Amino acid sequence: MFKKFLLLILISTLAYYIWCIHYNGCENVESGFEIESDFEQEMVPDNSKDFVKTVPLLEKSAKEGDASAQYQLGIMYKNGGKGVIQNADEAAKWIRQAAEQGLVQAQFQFGLMYYDGEGLPKSFIDANIWFSKAAEQDHIKAQNNLGLLYYEGNGVTQDFTKAAHWYQKAAEQGNVDAQYNLAVMYKKGQGVSKDLAEAKRWFRKAAEQGDLYAQNELEEMN
Numbered sequence: 001m002f003k004k005f006l007l008l009i010l011i012s013t014l015a016y017y018i019w020c021i022h023y024n025g026c027e028n029v030e031s032g033f034e035i036e037s038d039f040e041q042e043m044v045p046d047n048s049k050d051f052v053k054t055v056p057l058l059e060k061s062a063k064e065g066d067a068s069a070q071y072q073l074g075i076m077y078k079n080g081g082k083g084v085i086q087n088a089d090e091a092a093k094w095i096r097q098a099a100e101q102g103l104v105q106a107q108f109q110f111g112l113m114y115y116d117g118e119g120l121p122k123s124f125i126d127a128n129i130w131f132s133k134a135a136e137q138d139h140i141k142a143q144n145n146l147g148l149l150y151y152e153g154n155g156v157t158q159d160f161t162k163a164a165h166w167y168q169k170a171a172e173q174g175n176v177d178a179q180y181n182l183a184v185m186y187k188k189g190q191g192v193s194k195d196l197a198e199a200k201r202w203f204r205k206a207a208e209q210g211d212l213y214a215q216n217e218l219e220e221m222n
Helices: 002-023 048-063 067-079 088-100 104-116 124-136 140-152 160-172 176-188 196-208 212-221
Strands: none
Touching: 048 067, 067 088, 067 104, 088 104, 104 124, 104 140, 124 140, 140 160, 140 176, 160 176, 176 196, 176 212, 196 212
């Protein structure tokens, strides 16, 4: 019985994976651009019993102005469970306070919340503001996301040069999506001089990290 149940789970997982590739992944084949999310909860213990003790301690520290506690508490409210009831408003409140103190993870998360309209009114303009703050502190995913906003002209005037600039920053730090995005821009000559050799170089870096789209691009260019 257990083996049949396990087999059913594996089949369902495979079916979902194939569906995602067919219906979601194909949207990114041409551009390769996608907003990256990131949930950093390493400071929150995994033992469920500890969460009952953790929440009051985090709330105390957060109210005293500790940015890290504010961020962790905000993430807990954002995700729900683990000792708190999911509450988007509370999540936004605490993550904002941490972001305003300059905590880079919080700035990135706050940008995501504006981008997705989660606990806040959807606003590409505000997403750009907070991604910019995090990107200036070398947050790799924020740099890639900022590149996307400039590429698509969401919340900012479309600017391929600035898009390439931020993709380059993230790509040089090893971000696979930024490497692919930058390669596309070199291939098309958007924001940079068209350079197929440079496009291949960045496609290759992304491909070496397992990016299937980059691998396909390399095959087509060879």
